[in-house]
Amino acid sequence: MTATDAAGVRGALAVWAARAPRALGDLAYLVYIVALSALILLGPGVRAAWLLATGADGRAVLTDQSVPSTWAAATALVWLAALVVGRERGPALRPPFPAAVLGDAGVPRTRSFGGPVLRATLALVVAGALVPAIPVAALVDLGAATPRGAGLVVAVGAVAGLVTAGGWLAGQVIGARTFAAAAGALAAGAALAVAGAWTWAPWALVGTAWHSAAWPDAGAHAGGIVAGVVLALGMVAPLRAGLERLATRRIVGQAVRAQRAQALVDAMDLQASGEVYRALPSVGRRLAAVGHVRGPAAVVVADVVGSLRTPARLLGGVVALVLAGAVVGAELSGTTLAVGPVLAAILTYAGVSVLCDGLRHAAALGEGSAQYGLSRPALRGLHAVWPTLAGIGLAGAGAALAGAPVGLATAVVGVVVAVRLADVLKGVMPVEMLVPIVTPMGDLSAAGRAVWLADGPLLVLAAGVAGGFAADGRGGLGLVAALVAAVLGWRALRR
């Protein structure tokens, strides 16, 4: 790396930045929005979390023996997620044009793309330290840990954040086989941690520190911390070399997709934004999707075979749905708080998405499309069969295998599948929602747009919470189901 390299990159970025200089007023407004959002949203959230953590239930949860292994499993899953995200959107990212220019320039990648990587790393290190900070501070407040032990947890949290950043970059730079091996190891590690085998692995570093903080007399498990720190230090050099070898085509491809997805998010079309990153089929073309059955049932069979053509994606969906059924009866450690239905709802919402490609295709057909000889409601109804049957069936099977309540699993998963179907049929935001709603407090139209954007996740959470009530013998799930049915029916027939 030379001074010329640095000057070249700086010059290119200066020209790029000069195309749309940010006014001081814009910057001030951005700071104002961030500060206000933090005060309004983050502040009460942190306060509520603190009150919960330092209450009677919080003590029971935080001092439960299963917490360290939960930290280990969660850490492995976060690293796995970072690795997977890096395949499609890594931290070495700039807008498409500067990415192409700098990618083709004779400048080291660490110079041309090191800035975004370092910023991402810093953000993840800070996040890694902050995530365990509140619960371990609560542990100190409850008198269950010393400040020194809490400090260790926060410090190794930062190291875990560093490894997360490394995993994210690794996803971008490593080859397919290495990626598969690393992803398999992390998935297996998460499963082993749930089973109780967690103290020896790098992803056990936060769990190990937590164990030392909460039970200082129980003997230290330093292995996890040492392994985590060694991994963090050991991955720097290979990742730096991998970044240097990263192909411009890959960087630019990711940059283009990221820009397209962001533009669609800005336009509040989250469905289309997700489409940018959805896996394309490459296998299974010899497996006939058409020709097994006659009539409308052919549409259902085509959906089933279509799903088989993105096997990794399908596998992820199946695992999520089976897990959804298996965890539906789970309670928060040390309490009788039914968190299983909420987890099941979230897993179902994510898992059933991979089965909805046929319905997405039907939703993409224009209002007057006559591509198929079926009415629009009939076509949509047929494309809904596969995700509905598979979603409920897999979750029911998961519940039966795990000894969880099958009826509750079926009810919660059924409602969430309907939410996902309604999401797929949502379409673009109606322009009427852009009309300002003038009130003495200001323009309230943004609230309507926020609800419209987030109605799917909100209904999923409502279904999960209502499922928790149902587990306690209380009502509410029927009400959520009726609401979801109304939304789905309206979208299926009208949009």
Place this chain on the structure above:
Amino acid sequence: MTGAGVAVELDAVSVVLDGSTLLTPTSAAVPAGGTLVVRGPNGSGKSTLLRVVAGVRAPTTGTATVDGRAPDPRRRAFRQLVAGTVESPVPARDLTLAEHVALVATTWGTPVRAARTFATELLGRLGVAELAARFPHELSSGQTQLAAIAVVLARPSALLLLDEPEQRLDADRVATVAELLAERRAAGTTLLVATHSDALEAALGGPVLRLVPAVPGAPDDVPDNDVADDDGPDDDVPDASADGRSDA
């Protein structure tokens, strides 16, 4: 894969959008089972004309009818009559090209086995049999155009609306498409085809409607578009006035 054709009538149809003229007043008539080739430079309104006939664009002035009624894609009966590439077919990302053709044919009543055979034959006729097992994202732009045509031809229709079907195709493929369209016409389907291709125009051999683009600031009394006798490659084919319509 065909149906009895329907008549199309355009009477001084124009489309003006926010002060911008997309289609100057145009008149034409196509009898059931007939052909009308629409030509004109870019911006003359060929696609807009097809969109009016497809019912996805309302005319600002004049009237358009298909089988004696105003085009309305919300009517099921209308959708059963009209197929085309006015709006590109929406591909299913996880079905192969042959499966697209077969699935569309199946939903229109073709038995499964016959639909698969039909798909194989149609792709063979289009010279893309080797693409049968490709997914949509594995096709080139020209192959995507052929796939769109194949999907449109997979269903029965009384009226085919094709917007520049020759786009991105080599001369041999254009000839093949023309041949397939001629077969559909011979079986009774009405054809309305916008094109820039002399070869396609000559092969289809129908009357030609030549559109002229609107000129900003031009006087309102510019002559209407209608089917004309001119010295183009369609000199030796009958014009629409032979159908009893002349709306100059």
